[in-house]
Amino acid sequence: MSLRYGILGFLSKWEATGYDLKKEFDDFMSIFWHSHLSQIYPELGRLEQDGFIASRMEPQSGKPDKKVYAITEKGKRELSSWLLSPPESPKIKDVFLMQVSFMDNIPIEEVVFQLKAYQKEREQRLAKMKRILLERWESIRERNLMKSRILMSSAVVRRGLEQELHYIRWCKDTIELVEACSHLWTADAEDREEKTIPFSEVEPAFRKFFGELLQIDDI
Template structure:
């Protein structure tokens, strides 16, 4: 997904300012795409130049005028064209998994400590995500919203939460694995039968 199509997608459902759009990127959209205002505003300018969106100014007392953006018919056509294309599988970049891959260079205790630190951060992230989803659902119920966007966005966010739970479970299982393989970390040697059992357990449990 490009930022351009993400902006068109957001504006397909409502009229919004750049700040409003940033709030969306900090909310539901944050689970699959990150962007900041320094990226959003230039892309909005390009979209308007290409005729995919248009803007209007709203006068405000005591502060700068507010610019609101809406999608055009050409913008809707571009969005539908993009949505209709076959999706490509995501190419993942994960700094912590990269670190974990080489943690054989650390002691067993240090490896477990790094996993525990990550586990704590992951749990805090998961707690915040659950709180955001609960708050959002409460707001939806209060306003009695019935919208396709609300339903599909909730499904996407729920999927993201499930992925984070799996990541947390992985961190816990990996700590147990290191504990069981502590002799390998401490002496560089281990009974092969036990080593093979651990390999099998990795494939069966992860």
């Protein structure tokens, strides 16, 4: 459902083709929302059928005509109504965290490898976000202008940067925790789930891992 409001949000300031919208979703919106072109075009059709947007064909020299979409007054009212409504609580689906929960079933070397691989992936996402921000920042400086849309989208970019930095830090800390508690894993897969040790042996690592998050020194 939120995809349609993202589309309306983009069209609230300028006209765009389906390809233009997909590019925005791949760049700026990728910080918090992923969408395929196969999802965008059907949603554009539904929005037009509902009267929230309208389309027109724009001639192109030497190329097929392109379909350009614009928001209608009804669409603006729908967008405003959504923006003024209370946000829904996020429904988190993080596949990697699900995997991490059960990594006691694989050798510790694989656990560390998977964590490092995912850390690298998040570092690449962070680099992409920084590139997007710097490119837009330079564009703003060249044009010497600021708009409310730019201001609010910049706040979203910052949240995305913080999110990636926190995930990278979590990966590093988890790798350190796993390596400090490596004796919980055994070479024999059949015995791995039965391996137990006194908590006192790993408590220092736990204290360091959680640190100030839980004020664990008071425990």
